[in-house]
Amino acid sequence: MSDTSHILLPEGSIEKQTTTLNLGPTHPATHGVFQNILEMDGERILKATSTVGYIHRAFEKLAERRPLYQITPITDRLNYCSSPINNMGWHLTCEKLLGVQTPKRVDYLRIIIMELSRISDHLICNSIVGVDSGAFSGFLYLMQYRELIYEIYEEVCGSRLTTNIGRIGGFERNFTNTAFEKLEKFLKEYPKTLKEFENLFTRNRIFIDRTVGCGPISAERALNYGFTGPNLRAAGVDYDVRVHTPYSSYQDFDFTIPVGKTGDCYDRFLVRNEEMWQSLSIIEQAYQKVQEFKGEEAEVFHADVPAYYLPEKKDVYTKMEALIYHFKIIMGETDIPVGEVYNSVEGGNGELGFYLISDGGRTPYRLHFRRPCFIYYQAYPEIIKGGMMSDAIITMSSLNLIAGELDA
Amino acid sequence: MSLTNDTIKQKLTEKFGDQLSDWQEPYGMLTFTAAKDLNIKVMQFLYDDAELRFQFLTDLQAVHYPDRKGEELAVVYHLHNLVDNVRIRFKVFADITKPDVFTATALYQSANFMERETYDFFGVNFVGHPNLIRILNVDEMDYFPMRKEFPLEDQTRIDKDDEMFGR
Numbered sequence: 236m237s238d239t240s241h242i243l244l245p246e247g248s249i250e251k252q253t254t255t256l257n258l259g260p261t262h263p264a265t266h267g268v269f270q271n272i273l274e275m276d277g278e279r280i281l282k283a284t285s286t287v288g289y290i291h292r293a294f295e296k297l298a299e300r301r302p303l304y305q306i307t308p309i310t311d312r313l314n315y316c317s318s319p320i321n322n323m324g325w326h327l328t329c330e331k332l333l334g335v336q337t338p339k340r341v342d343y344l345r346i347i348i349m350e351l352s353r354i355s356d357h358l359i360c361n362s363i364v365g366v367d368s369g370a371f372s373g374f375l376y377l378m379q380y381r382e383l384i385y386e387i388y389e390e391v392c393g394s395r396l397t398t399n400i401g402r403i404g405g406f407e408r409n410f411t412n413t414a415f416e417k418l419e420k421f422l423k424e425y426p427k428t429l430k431e432f433e434n435l436f437t438r439n440r441i442f443i444d445r446t447v448g449c450g451p452i453s454a455e456r457a458l459n460y461g462f463t464g465p466n467l468r469a470a471g472v473d474y475d476v477r478v479h480t481p482y483s484s485y486q487d488f489d490f491t492i493p494v495g496k497t498g499d500c501y502d503r504f505l506v507r508n509e510e511m512w513q514s515l516s517i518i519e520q521a522y523q524k525v526q527e528f529k530g531e532e533a534e535v536f537h538a539d540v541p542a543y544y545l546p547e548k549k550d551v552y553t554k555m556e557a558l559i560y561h562f563k564i565i566m567g568e569t570d571i572p573v574g575e576v577y578n579s580v581e582g583g584n585g586e587l588g589f590y591l592i593s594d595g596g597r598t599p600y601r602l603h604f605r606r607p608c609f610i611y612y613q614a615y616p617e618i619i620k621g622g623m624m625s626d627a628i629i630t631m632s633s634l635n636l637i638a639g640e641l642d643a
Numbered sequence: 644m645s646l647t648n649d650t651i652k653q654k655l656t657e658k659f660g661d662q663l664s665d666w667q668e669p670y671g672m673l674t675f676t677a678a679k680d681l682n683i684k685v686m687q688f689l690y691d692d693a694e695l696r697f698q699f700l701t702d703l704q705a706v707h708y709p710d711r712k713g714e715e716l717a718v719v720y721h722l723h724n725l726v727d728n729v730r731i732r733f734k735v736f737a738d739i740t741k742p743d744v745f746t747a748t749a750l751y752q753s754a755n756f757m758e759r760e761t762y763d764f765f766g767v768n769f770v771g772h773p774n775l776i777r778i779l780n781v782d783e784m785d786y787f788p789m790r791k792e793f794p795l796e797d798q799t800r801i802d803k804d805d806e807m808f809g810r
Contacts, residue, residue: 291779461753
């Protein structure tokens with residue numbers, strides 16, 4: 236057939252070789268409310284444009300009118316899979332600003348809670364990677380242990396998902412025996428289940444085929460993109476805030492930082508799994524240290540900061556001083572010192588930072604949350620480029636994007 | 644040998660002289676203010692220098708100081724040297740009527756979203772940014788909500804009668 240018999244398409248025709256596909260914002264495969272507009276050549280992704288958002292809640296603005304203790308419930312809602320870490324990070328920031336020294340027992344109790352929430356964060360992420368690659372059972376195995384972790388939170392602070400756990404200076408009440416019993420139960424049963432979960436996945440041919448080489452990122456690119464946490468460590472950089480800038484007495488503990496090599500989904504999966512083992516070991520050490528406190532020391536659960544730590548209710552009714560502090564704290568009339576603090580903790584997804592500027596009023600002048608998800612999500616279009624559509628879904632779940640942390 | 648704040652300060656002063664000012668160390672973190680046009684030069688110097696090696700942009704945001712006439716908007720950079728584990732913070736101040744600050748996206752990919760967020764909430768115009776559009780707020784918004792002239796709703800107001808959401 237000669238060339239002339241072809242129909243020549245006009246310039247700028249809608250007949251193009253590629254397909255535009257709208258992934259999200261409400262399709263279940265996108266794990267939350269983010270949207271990606273993909274330019275596809277058949278099954279292969281040529282270009283992706285991502286949108287963040289749809290759940291912006293103006294936390295930074297709200298924080299400008301709230302006294303310090305009222306900001307804790309806001310931080311719950313950042314990474315809601317591990318809200319206790321956010322809460323503790325916020326308390327630690329306030330304590331740094333106020334110059335509060337917490338007793339060792341408080342530090343260890345905090346570490347128990349923080350590591351439990353790290354486990355609950357990682358187990359969700361890893362089992363969801365399993366679900367997205369077609370293995371549903373691992374998710375069901377691990378999910379019951381998240382329930383047990385939530386029961387421990389419930390025993391300590393009364394709530395489960397958005398915990399608002401702890402206060403400036405320590406905890407609102409001492410851990411009950413039931414909390415410790417539940418912790419023991421968790422420490423006894425979880426390793427077996429985690430082992431079983433690993434047996435299901437780590438050497439599973441289908442799982443390996445689906446995840447190895449899927450969504451990789453090099454160490455240099457990861458650093459340039461501001462990756463932190465397990466995603467950075469999977470790329471081979473051993474940066475962990477717990478070790479680099481120890482807070483809450485992490486220097487007293489013995490643990491290793493697992494690192495990967497290629498930064499692909501499989502490495503991220505392995506790093507998170509290993510971190511769960513390390514967290515378990517940290518919890519065991521911390522629990523042992525907590526049990527070593529005897530007598531009066533074993534009852535310590537907060538620091539002595541009367542201006543910020545609510546007094547006991549029975550003291551409020553009988554002691555003048557406690558009554559005054561009670562009112563000053565509840566009405567938020569305590570002026571905070573002038574200062575500028577940046578403090579960060581190792582959250583479930585990486586370095587969770589709090590930048591607090593105080594001009595000496597009752598509320599922060601400016602508060603900024605460094606949300607690890609928000610920063611590393613911008614690498615998503617780059618790391619899914621050239622891959623398959625189904626790889627993009629697995630990559631998204633293995634990056635552990637939490638919508639609450641993308642928006643503030 | 645680990646890097647100390649004094650060494651960093653000395654090296655920066657040697658290079659930039661009195662264009663860097665307001666040296667402080669709140670809670671151990673070296674903080675200074677740079678001239679507005681120098682932000683990228685300072686960052687590039689901190690990145691390239693064999694000893695300083697500040698190659699990780701931890702955080703970038705702005706602060707609004709309505710009372711500082713002519714320099715109302717401060718853009719704050721937190722940099723981290725991951726090898727020696729030292730953090731520093733520096734600020735540049737911009738006039739709110741002409742808030743042009745050079746972008747850091749050429750040096751750090753991570754600055755892309757952070758600068759968009761800063762633009763979205765404070766209206767800092769990052770010159771040279773590849774895609775400076777709103778990110779968390781709606782596209783149609785025509786003001787910058789984190790500026791101090793937008794106060795939160797008065798909690799004691801009584802003119803609002805909302806049966807559904809009660810107050």
